[in-house]
Amino acid sequence: MLHWLTAARAAVRAWPRRQQIIAGSAMLTVLAVLATWLLWPQDPPPPAPRERQYKATTACLLTDDQDLAAEPARTVWAGMQDASVQTLVKVQHLAISGPQTTANGLTYYNTLGMQRCTVIIAAGPVPVAAMTEGITAFPDIKHYAVGGNTDGKPVTTIDTTTADTIKTGARAAVTAAG
Template sequence: MLRNLTRWQVLAGAGVLVVVVALLVTWLAWPDDKPAPRERQYKSTTACLLTDDKDLAGDLAKAAWAGMQDASLATLIKVQHLAITGPQTPANALTFYNSLGVQHCTVIIAAGDVPVAAMTQGYAGFPDIKQAAVGGDVQGKPITVVDASSPESIRNGVKTIVAASA
């Protein structure tokens, strides 16, 4: 069958084949524009932040969250936060605090008056969880108190507490 083809037809067919192969090689070798996904291998430790209804927009919570993120980057501890919704009362906040406790957070940070009040009511139910308060009154309970005199002292204090739980 190839004997019936003219020289021009064979050269044209070979040229088309070369072009197709060149396009295929170029397409396969073309760099991917998407950045490679970054994957972290977190430890089986979680630090939890309980905030009032302002969530991370509140001054105390914002500084505490920054410290938690610093500790997470340094030690690969998972961090999460939960805002108290509904009435800003210790009784309502206690349900949110308890939900963090049953999630087996390694450390719970309460930021603000209402979250700290909930912690003082419920801390005894979770004796294996490290607990720290940013602001608020711990009422003499055995809860670690973070110096809340400045955002930087909150950030550094929370970072130290969270990193120590790694």
């Protein structure tokens, strides 16, 4: 083998200077490409999904025209969101706009019923009255009331003693839906 290497060196030295430069440049280029290929970083892992993958269950909140700006809806919504993070149950809310009457509220309640909410929580007197008025149209939905008069309808009432009991009740309602 040593004889072969010596013969190769002698042959290269016999080349004109220009051929030596070209051969050396070609060898350096091949080495640079090889080193780049070997040292190239691996592809980064794909990014984690940014949106939550919710279950096929929705818990809905019906509020008066103050929506989430007033109590008890604000506290109910906070409890619903806490439960949503834990259970991956989708939560949404709908405010009754226009006249704050049972008849007008019934339209909004029916909207939530038609959207196939698994749970509807009504927060406040008008939303609760609308829910108790239309409850027979959606017997498969679990109903919860926060404040208001349930008129003996099959509605679970959430304790309104403190903000913590409201939030805990809303969290439990959403968790039960999951």
